[in-house]
Structure formats: structure tokens, C-alpha cells
Amino acid sequence: MVASLYNQRHQVVIIGGGFGGLYTAKALAKADVDVTLIDKRNFHLFQPLLYQVATGTLSPGDISSPLRSILSKSKNTKVLLGEVSDIDPKTQEVIMSDRIVKYDTLVVATGANHSYFGNDAWKEVAPGLKTVEDAIEIRRRIFSAFEAAEKETDPVKRRALLTFVIVGGGPTGVELAGAIAELAYKTLKEDFRDIDTSETKVILLQGADRVLPSLAPQLSKAAAESLEKLGASVRTKTRVINIENNVVTYKQGDEIHKITSKTILWAAGIQASPMAKILALRTGVECDRSGRVMVEPDLSIKGYKNIFAVGDVANFSHQNDKPLPGVAPVAIQEGEYVAKLIRRRLRGRSVPPFKYNDYGSLAMIGQNAAVVDLGPIKLQGFFAWIFWLLIHIYFLIEFDNKLIVMIQWAWNYLTRKRGSRLITGQESLALAKVITHQPTMEKTVKA
Amino acid sequence: MVASLYNQRHQVVIIGGGFGGLYTAKALAKADVDVTLIDKRNFHLFQPLLYQVATGTLSPGDISSPLRSILSKSKNTKVLLGEVSDIDPKTQEVIMSDRIVKYDTLVVATGANHSYFGNDAWKEVAPGLKTVEDAIEIRRRIFSAFEAAEKETDPVKRRALLTFVIVGGGPTGVELAGAIAELAYKTLKEDFRDIDTSETKVILLQGADRVLPSLAPQLSKAAAESLEKLGASVRTKTRVINIENNVVTYKQGDEIHKITSKTILWAAGIQASPMAKILALRTGVECDRSGRVMVEPDLSIKGYKNIFAVGDVANFSHQNDKPLPGVAPVAIQEGEYVAKLIRRRLRGRSVPPFKYNDYGSLAMIGQNAAVVDLGPIKLQGFFAWIFWLLIHIYFLIEFDNKLIVMIQWAWNYLTRKRGSRLITGQESLALAKVITHQPTMEKTVKA
Numbered sequence: 001m002v003a004s005l006y007n008q009r010h011q012v013v014i015i016g017g018g019f020g021g022l023y024t025a026k027a028l029a030k031a032d033v034d035v036t037l038i039d040k041r042n043f044h045l046f047q048p049l050l051y052q053v054a055t056g057t058l059s060p061g062d063i064s065s066p067l068r069s070i071l072s073k074s075k076n077t078k079v080l081l082g083e084v085s086d087i088d089p090k091t092q093e094v095i096m097s098d099r100i101v102k103y104d105t106l107v108v109a110t111g112a113n114h115s116y117f118g119n120d121a122w123k124e125v126a127p128g129l130k131t132v133e134d135a136i137e138i139r140r141r142i143f144s145a146f147e148a149a150e151k152e153t154d155p156v157k158r159r160a161l162l163t164f165v166i167v168g169g170g171p172t173g174v175e176l177a178g179a180i181a182e183l184a185y186k187t188l189k190e191d192f193r194d195i196d197t198s199e200t201k202v203i204l205l206q207g208a209d210r211v212l213p214s215l216a217p218q219l220s221k222a223a224a225e226s227l228e229k230l231g232a233s234v235r236t237k238t239r240v241i242n243i244e245n246n247v248v249t250y251k252q253g254d255e256i257h258k259i260t261s262k263t264i265l266w267a268a269g270i271q272a273s274p275m276a277k278i279l280a281l282r283t284g285v286e287c288d289r290s291g292r293v294m295v296e297p298d299l300s301i302k303g304y305k306n307i308f309a310v311g312d313v314a315n316f317s318h319q320n321d322k323p324l325p326g327v328a329p330v331a332i333q334e335g336e337y338v339a340k341l342i343r344r345r346l347r348g349r350s351v352p353p354f355k356y357n358d359y360g361s362l363a364m365i366g367q368n369a370a371v372v373d374l375g376p377i378k379l380q381g382f383f384a385w386i387f388w389l390l391i392h393i394y395f396l397i398e399f400d401n402k403l404i405v406m407i408q409w410a411w412n413y414l415t416r417k418r419g420s421r422l423i424t425g426q427e428s429l430a431l432a433k434v435i436t437h438q439p440t441m442e443k444t445v446k447a
Numbered sequence: 448m449v450a451s452l453y454n455q456r457h458q459v460v461i462i463g464g465g466f467g468g469l470y471t472a473k474a475l476a477k478a479d480v481d482v483t484l485i486d487k488r489n490f491h492l493f494q495p496l497l498y499q500v501a502t503g504t505l506s507p508g509d510i511s512s513p514l515r516s517i518l519s520k521s522k523n524t525k526v527l528l529g530e531v532s533d534i535d536p537k538t539q540e541v542i543m544s545d546r547i548v549k550y551d552t553l554v555v556a557t558g559a560n561h562s563y564f565g566n567d568a569w570k571e572v573a574p575g576l577k578t579v580e581d582a583i584e585i586r587r588r589i590f591s592a593f594e595a596a597e598k599e600t601d602p603v604k605r606r607a608l609l610t611f612v613i614v615g616g617g618p619t620g621v622e623l624a625g626a627i628a629e630l631a632y633k634t635l636k637e638d639f640r641d642i643d644t645s646e647t648k649v650i651l652l653q654g655a656d657r658v659l660p661s662l663a664p665q666l667s668k669a670a671a672e673s674l675e676k677l678g679a680s681v682r683t684k685t686r687v688i689n690i691e692n693n694v695v696t697y698k699q700g701d702e703i704h705k706i707t708s709k710t711i712l713w714a715a716g717i718q719a720s721p722m723a724k725i726l727a728l729r730t731g732v733e734c735d736r737s738g739r740v741m742v743e744p745d746l747s748i749k750g751y752k753n754i755f756a757v758g759d760v761a762n763f764s765h766q767n768d769k770p771l772p773g774v775a776p777v778a779i780q781e782g783e784y785v786a787k788l789i790r791r792r793l794r795g796r797s798v799p800p801f802k803y804n805d806y807g808s809l810a811m812i813g814q815n816a817a818v819v820d821l822g823p824i825k826l827q828g829f830f831a832w833i834f835w836l837l838i839h840i841y842f843l844i845e846f847d848n849k850l851i852v853m854i855q856w857a858w859n860y861l862t863r864k865r866g867s868r869l870i871t872g873q874e875s876l877a878l879a880k881v882i883t884h885q886p887t888m889e890k891t892v893k894a
Contacts, residue, residue: 034561042590042870061506066636078640081594143489147528151545191515193525423489 009034009076010346013094013103015275017044017067020311021109021333027339029074032346036101038094040078042066045132048328050390051172053135055179057143084275089282089304105342106294106305108275112312112326113422115269115290122243126152129172140423142180145263146188147423149195156260160209162200163261165248167240168268169206170214171327171363174223176265178365181230186403202232203259204251206264209236212371214325215361219371222380226365240268266418272313272328283307288323289316296351299338308336310343314407316354324356329396333357364388456481456523457793460541460550462531462722463515464491467758467778468556474786476521479793485527485541492579494562495775496839500582500618502589502626507579513864530693531722536751548893552789554843555740556782558772559759562716562737569690573711576619579596584711587870589627592710593635594870596642603707609647610708612695614687615715616653618774618810619660619672623712623753624651625812628677649679650706654715656683659818661772662808667819669827673812687715719760730754733763735770737747744800746785755788757781763801771803775842780804 007122010033014021017039025037025191025225035271046063053060071077077153086095087106109216127137142164146428149161162184191197204211204227207440210220211227211234224234235252242249248259272291280287285301286294292315299314301307315323324330337354344351348358359375463572464486518524520638530627533542534553541548561575564833574584587724589611596608609631613624631647638644651658651674652870657667658674658681671681682699689696719738727734732748733741739762740748746761748754758778762770771777784801791798807821809831817831826834 042594059506059508062508066638068635072637079638080598082598126560147489151527188515190519191513378720 009077010342011036011102011104011297012107013038013101013105013107014113015039015094015108016113016273016311016313017041017079018047018109018331019328020111020335020378021107022067023332023335024107024109024310025071025074025077025335026340027336028342029040029071029077030253031076031339031343033076033105033307033342035074035077035105036080037067037071037077038084038101039067040081040083042068042079042081044070046395047130050135051175053132054138054176055183056139057149057179062133064132076166076385079283086278086338087282089307092306099385103306107310107335107338108307108309108313109277109331110313111277112270112272112290112292115271116266117269119243119394122266125246126167126243126266128249128266129176130371141263142162143423146184146195146197147173148262150192151194158195159199159201160246160260161262162195162197163259165200165259165261165264166198166202166204167248167264167266169204169208169211169213169234169236170267170332171361173204173206173267174211174227174363174365176267177202177227177234178230178369180231181227182366185231198231200231200246203261204232204234205238205240205248206236206237208235211236212363213362215363215371216378219373219378219380223363223365223371224369226369230366230369270312271360276309276313279307279309290315293322298341298351299354310338316356318353319356325361327361329359330356362388362391372445398408398419451477455534458483458549458551458771459554459789459790460485460552460760461556462541463556463558463720463758463760464526465489465494465558465758466775467558467760467779467782468554468781469514470516471556471757471784471786472518472521472524472782473555473726474783475789476518476524478786478790480523480552480789482521483527483550484514484518484524485543485691486514486530487528487530487549489515489528491517493842494577497576497579497582498622498626501576501585501623501628503586504626507582511579520526533725535730536754540751550753554753554758554782554785555726555754555756556758556778557720557722559717559719559737559739559804561711561713562718564716566690568711572693573614573690573695573713575713576623587616588710589630590870593631593639593642593644595709597639598641599707606646606648607640607693607707608709609642609644610706610710611647611649612706612708612711613649613651614711614713616651616655616658616681616683617714618659618808620651620653620714621674621810621812623714624649624674624679624681625677625816626675628679629813632678645678647678650708651679651681652685652695653681653683654686658683659808659810662810662818662820663825666820666827667758670812670818673816673818673827677813677816702800704727709869715758716893723756725758726754726756736763739770745788745798746781746801752884755785765800766803772808774808776806777803782831809835809838 006169012033012035014024014037017037022044025035027441043064043066049063052058067079071079084094084096094103104111113130118121127134129138145161149158152158152161164180168174181202184197188197189295207403211223212220227234233407238250239251240250243264246260246262248264250257270290274291275288279293283301283304293309293313295309295314295316297318301312312326317323318430333356341351342387362372364370369381372379372384372387459482461484465740466483469491472482475482483636490511490513495548496510499505518526527542531541531543539550541550552750558708560577563569576585592608596605599608601604611627613620628649631644635644644747658670659667670738674681685699687697688710693707694835695711697704700839708767717737723734723738723740726740730748730751740756740760742761744761744765745750746755746757757780764770780803788798809819811817817835819834860891
């Protein structure tokens with residue numbers, strides 16, 4: 001932390017432009033430091049709304065903002081697009097494929113991915129929802145399933161095409177199930193001629209004894225009831241034991257059940273990003289079962305006062321006995337805390353340990369239905385939905401004046417339009433090539 | 448055209464859900480016929496705004512509407528997702544990979560692609576702009592070029608990264624050049640730290656002696672001046688003779704010029720879709736140099752009163768000496784004409800030959816600048832821009848209440864936000880995988 005002879009400022013390097021990393025950078029905008037934010041993508045993704053891209057209500061662009069434009073006013077901040085392959089705490093270097101970046105303080109905010117609990121073969125058949133590409137792939141699968149069902153004449157195959165299984169009853173699972181149910185029973189109702197989309201089955205498999213276990217039990221109950229009312233089926237205390245050949249096998253108590261489904265989505269389990277392992281290897285810090293880095297009360301890494309981990313990559317267990325949940329507000333507050341700590345430390349001052357202010361949790365189930373848990377205040381139904389909407393507008397506009405997006409979203413939602421129901425991607429491209437082949441000779445003779 | 452014993456209605460089959468096919472279907476919504484619309488994509492694309500996706504202003508979902516939802520109220524219309532591999536005019540069948548569809552009347556509206564004039568190797572290095580995937584790929588290239596320039600220290604390589612060449616000075620080329628110039632000189636101005644985006648070069652190569660040759664000369668002049676004012680460079684009477692290793696070689700008079708550029712975009716030449724060739728093979732109809740089917744005055748195929756071609760796949764040369772231009776209004780009017788002809792024919796009546804009503808042409812150059820040619824009325828600058836906006840709002844809302852999109856678009860435009868500057872796609876996915884590798888042993892020893 002000694003300023004160089006050439007009057008170089010304190011160098012803060014942040015890895016990851018999600019909520020944790022971005023809010024660290026934003027909170028350092030006016031500090032007397034140079035900030036380098038490294039991300040492999042050029043945009044920040046508003047992940048809480050990613051399921052809406054996966055189900056065709058919003059476009060990827062609606063929930064993404066270029067990191068450069070969010071930070072363009074922060075003249076002390078540089079955005080670097082690229083991959084971090086390693087870090088060296090001794091020389092205080094971040095190693096990228098094409099360069100080495102020196103740091104005085106390092107903030108690791110690389111997030112988490114899904115965990116298939118060792119069954120990595122399920123990844124292909126039951127994709128999770130973390131990236132824009134995931135969302136586009138899931139959107140492709142959902143809408144292609146309806147398209148294929150419209151063409152299918154075999155009733156058994158048609159049933160498999162119209163069956164959607166979501167594994168995991170946390171917020172993402174609940175929101176996906178609600179959105180797909182709404183799609184099938186409302187939005188697409190008039191769109192097909194040979195199938196009745198109301199025959200669709202949406203099944204949510206949850207391991208715990210209730211959905212949204214991080215919320216109060218009464219809200220879990222309300223959420224499950226809303227889902228059932230929409231037409232989805234919620235099955236708790238289940239354990240998926242196999243996914244193969246379009247069949248999900250799960251245990252419920254002693255019973256073994258099988259569901260044949262062409263569209264299986266994964267919303268269970270998390271695993272810290274690979275950066276956590278690198279950090280552990282280089283600093284000797286402990287990781288939890290999900291691979292998350294155990295952080296000190298000030299979010300630093302044990303033995304390294306100038307390395308911090310924030311957001312989903314970190315396990316902060318100093319407040320309650322259990323780690324803080326992997327949600328945006330935690331990452332934001334952690335990022336802002338670390339920025340404050342850095343600013344104060346440069347002025348020779350200290351800060352008290354990090355404390356998360358839990359303003360509540362919320363999940364959207366469908367049109368006019370959400371659940372909100374603010375501790376003493378618990379909302380469900382229409383008012384919860386309005387609250388959900390306002391909170392998301394507030395955070396979206398924070399970084400890109402996206403009020404208009406929320407208006408569009410609300411408009412689409414109320415009119416049940418799904419403007420972004422595009423089936424795009426590799427397979428549709430492959431299909432597009434098929435048509436360029438020449439008519440066969442046989443046909444030529446015939447004509 | 449004999450109704451079957453089982454009281455089957457007249458079957459109209461439309462291949463292609465672009466402007467031509469979609470407007471044929473819409474105009475048949477209340478006719479006493481069954482309509483089957485076949486497309487390989489599940490959405491209609493508002494192609495006139497595709498360049499805005501390519502340059503990061505709009506998202507693909509903003510300019511796409513699901514065909515099923517546009518036609519959900521047309522209860523006589525069925526949308527079929529799939530590929531047509533052949534047609535048989537004798538048995539009146541359309542052959543798809545998984546089924547055969549019988550028709551009484553066939554409307555071919557399969558559009559056109561770019562033509563590289565026999566230099567198909569240029570396709571990879573100089574992509575054209577026809578599909579959503581094209582737009583996303585071009586967007587990826589444009590924004591990746593700026594990102595790479597920010598990291599590049601070699602001034603020669605940096606110059607190549609900051610040089611954008613657009614081949615073709617029709618509406619798409621002019622609009623792309625204007626949008627990229629605006630991006631470089633305005634939108635991205637504050638976003639980078641190591642490069643000055645105002646050093647960017649945007650070069651438009653046009654074969655004819657002026658840009659927008661289908662408009663009045665005074666508007667071509669206005670468009671070229673607007674482009675130059677924005678900072679783009681317009682070079683007319685040029686002929687590209689090679690594109691290789693990031694170098695565009697072109698002739699201007701007797702001089703040969705070379706431009707080194709990492710981002711070369713193709714907006715020249717058109718070639719009818721492969722369906723035109725199949726149609727020619729099966730019916731013996733003539734095609735023009737661009738592969739377009741020569742149609743009769745009523746848009747039918749010579750010798751086949753129940754087969755029609757509309758839009759970019761057709762060459763209608765009965766009005767002037769030259770074929771009608773490949774623009775949306777022509778396709779729309781042709782589609783509506785054929786629908787009217789079918790409706791009347793079923794009632795034993797006839798219609799006069801097709802006549803295109805040219806309400807004018809328009810092109811957008813940049814913020815507050817467009818050119819509009821309405822024949823007697825010619826607009827340029829701000830009023831042309833407002834006019835351009837109103838026309839596009841009108842047509843967009845026609846099929847999906849997308850007023851909100853245009854508001855968003857205008858908002859982004861006025862605030863110079865580019866919310867959809869996402870770099871996504873295959874390469875970014877490949878990059879994303881890199882980070883998962885383990886630190887090397889060498890590094891492990893070091894730590």
C-alpha cells in the first residue's frame with residue numbers, strides 16, 4: 001500500500017461485473033484510487049429478471065447494461081474485457097490471458113453457477129439459468145416444445161412435449177414455473193390450432209418441505225397456492241435421482257416417480273465460480289461445500305487484508321449461523337461495504353464488521369401475484385405484485401434509466417403479449433441451412 | 448379448385464412469414480379459405496429496423512413478433528414451423544421434411560439474401576444483414592472491435608480495429624454507416640480510457656455514382672452530406688475487387704485502393720432465396736440475374752394461375768421497365784393484392800393487374816437526420832427524421848402494439864443510450880469456458 005515514486009494511485013482491481021463488483025466500483029467512483037473492473041462480458045446482467053427472458057417477456061437487452069456506459073462517468077475506473085486465469089497474492093498480480101494487472105487491493109466478485117450435485121450429465125438435458133445464453137436456450141426449448149407438439153400426432157409424444165418439469169423451488173424455480181404456466185394457460189391459448197395448450201403440465205419439484213424456504217412459511221404456502229391456482233403442480237420433499245432420455249426420476253418418501261418430459265429445467269443448487277478455487281489455492285482460504293470462499297467479518301480473505309470476496313462467491317456466516325443468501329441485495333451491500341472500507345483505510349481509518357440489512361425477500365409468481373417478506377410486513381397477491389414491480393423499477397433505473405423497460409414489461413404483462421418469443425440460436429441456424437439444398441433428382445424426374 | 452366431397456374449403460398455402468407472406472395471410476383472415484403459413488422461424492422480423500439491432504440500439508425482440516400471436520385472431524389460419532424442401536405443381540403439394548401439405552393456391556414469399564457476386568469466400572469476412580443472427584453477429588463484431596482496440600498497444604493494429612468498412616450504399620449501407628459513425632463519435636465517446644473513439648474511421652463504399660440511387664439526386668446529396676457531417680467517409684463509383692486478411696481492395700476509376708479493417712460489413716447485392724430456383728425447376732418460369740422469379744401482371748407464375756410469388760423473391764417488371772425495388776411496401780402491397788385476387792376469384796370475379804403505389808422512400812442517417820422522397824415532396828434533416836419515426840411507428844404498431852418500442856427507441860436515441868450493446872454468441876461462449884480451467888502446475892509451485 002505504498003504509493004510509488006511516480007505518484008501512482010492506489011490500484012483497486014475488481015474481478016466480476018455482477019451486482020457485487022459493479023456496486024464496489026460505483027462506490028469507489030469518487031475515491032482517490034484507480035479502479036480496474038475485469039469481466040468476461042461487456043455488460044452487467046440484471047439477473048433477477050433473467051427468467052423473464054427465458055419465458056419470452058423481455059429481451060436480453062432489456063435487462064443488460066454495458067458496463068462501460070454504467071461506469072462512463074467514473075473517470076477513475078477502467079473496464080477490461082477478458083478472462084482471469086490466475087492470481088498471485090505475493091506479487092499482487094491478476095493474471096489474464098493477454099496481460100498481467102497489478103493490484104494494491106483485490107475484490108473477487110465472480111459469482112456462482114448451478115450445481116448438479118455431481119451429475120454433470122444432467123447439465124445438457126436440464127439447463128440452468130445463469131447467463132443470457134442460458135435464457136435464450138431455455139426460451140428456445142420452451143417455445144420449440146409447443147411448436148413440436150402442434151405438429152405431433154402421437155398423443156404420448158405430444159404429452160411429453162407439453163410437460164415442463166422445473167427442478168428446484170427457490171425464487172428462480174417458482175418464477176419459472178409461474179411464467180411457464182401463465183404462458184401455457186393464458187398467453188398462448190389462442191395461438192395454436194392442433195393442440196390445446198391448456199393441456200400443458202407444469203411440475204415444480206422441490207427438495208425441502210416447502211417452496212421458497214428462505215421466506216416465512218405463510219408466504220411459501222401462498223406461493224404454492226398461487227402456483228396451483230395458475231395450473232402448475234408443486235411437489236415438495238422430492239429428490240431427483242435421475243434424468244435420462246426425457247424422463248425425470250424422483251423419490252418422494254419411499255415412492256419412486258417418473259415423469260416423461262421434453263423440457264426439464266434446473267433451478268437447484270449453487271456452486272461458486274471457479275475463481276473461488278483459484279483463490280483457495282493461492283491463499284489457503286477455506287471453502288464451503290458449495291465452493292464458496294469463507295470470508296472474515298470485514299469480507300477479507302484470512303491472512304490477506306487486501307483481498308476481498310463479495311456476492312455469491314463468498315460465504316459470510318458471521319451474522320447468523322448460516323451463510324447470507326445468494327441474492328442481489330447481499331452482493332450490493334457487500335460491494336458497497338468493501339468500497340467504504342477501502343476509502344476509509346486510505347485515510348487511516350477503520351470500519352466496523354460488515355452487517356447485512358435484510359429489507360426483505362420477494363418472488364413473483366404470475367400476473368397480479370407475488371409474495372413479499374419484509375419481516376414484520378408480509379404481502380401476497382396484487383399488492384405484493386405492485387411492490388415487486390416498484391422494487392425492480394427502482395433498481396433497474398439505478399444504472400440505466402430503464403424505467404421505460406419496466407413500462408414495456410408491465411404493458412406486455414398486462415396485455416399478455418410476449419414480444420420476445422423468438423426461437424433463435426444454433427439449432428434454428430442449422431435448420432435454416434437445410435432449405436438451401438437442391439431438390440433431389442427423384443423429384444426432378446417427377447416434375 | 449373443386450371443393451372436396453367432405454366440404455373442404457379452398458386451401459391457401461403461403462411459404463414465408465416476411466412482409467409479403469404475412470400481409471397475404473392477414474388479408475385472407477376473413478376469407479372463406481383455410482390458410483397455412485409456413486416459415487422456418489416462429490417470428491416475423493421487421494427488417495427495416497434490423498440495422499438498429501446490429502448497432503446496439505434495439506433488441507431482437509423489439510423488432511420481432513411471433514407469427515402465431517400476430518395471426519392468433521385469424522381462426523382460418525394455421526402457422527406451420529418448418530422447412531419447405533420442394534413443391535409439386537402437378538399434385539399441388541408442398542413437400543416439407545416431415546409432411547406434405549396440399550394446396551389449391553400457393554403463394555411463395557421466401558424473400559432474398561445477399562449476393563456476393565460469386566465471391567462466397569467474402570461471406571465470412573464481410574457478413575451481410577438479413578437475419579436476427581446476422582444482426583447479433585455484426586453487433587458482436589462492432590463492439591468487440593472497440594474492446595480489442597482499447598487493449599491494443601500497436602498503433603497499426605489499433606487503426607485497423609477502429610476502421611469500419613461498409614460495402615454498398617443503399618438504405619442498409621447508409622443506415623449502418625450513419626449508426627456506426629454516431630456510435631463512435633457520440634455514444635461511446637466517454638466509455639473508453641485508452642482509446643479515443645473519435646479516431647474511428649467509417650468508410651462507405653458505393654458502386655454507383657451516388658448513395659441511395661433509388662431516391663432523387665438531391666436526397667442522395669443530402670444523405671452523403673449528412674454522413675460526412677457525422678464523420679463517415681463516402682466513396683462512390685467504387686468496385687470491391689477483393690476482401691482478404693482484413694484488407695478491402697477496391698477500384699475507383701483506374702486507381703486501386705486498399706483499406707485495412709477488422710470490421711467489414713456487406714450491404715450490396717441481392718439474391719433471391721433458394722425457393723426461387725425450386726419454383727423455376729418445377730414450373731419452368733424464368734428467373735432474372737438475381738435469381739428472382741419473373742411474375743405475370745397478376746403476380747402469378749406463367750402457366751400456373753394458382754401459384755404466385757410476392758416480395759423480394761419476385762421480379763415484377765410490368766409497371767416500369769425496371770423491377771420494383773426490394774422494399775417492404777412493395778411486398779405488403781403485393782401480398783394484399785394476391786389475397787384480394789384469391790377472394791375475388793372464389794366468387795368468380797377478376798381483378799385488374801397489380802399496380803404498385805409508390806408512397807415514397809426514406810432512409811435514416813443519424814440523430815435528427817433522415818431523407819424522405821415522396822415524389823413531389825422531398826424532406827431532409829430533422830423533419831425527415833420525425834417523418835421516418837412516424838412511419839415506422841405506424842407499421843410496427845400495425846401488428847403488435849409496439850408503440851412502446853418506438854418510445855423506447857426514441858428515448859435511447861435522444862439520450863444516446865445503447866441498451867442493447869451486448870456481445871453475445873458463440874465466441875463469447877467459447878471465451879466463457881476458458882476461465883474454468885485449473886491454474887497451471889507452474890503457478891501452483893509459485894504460490
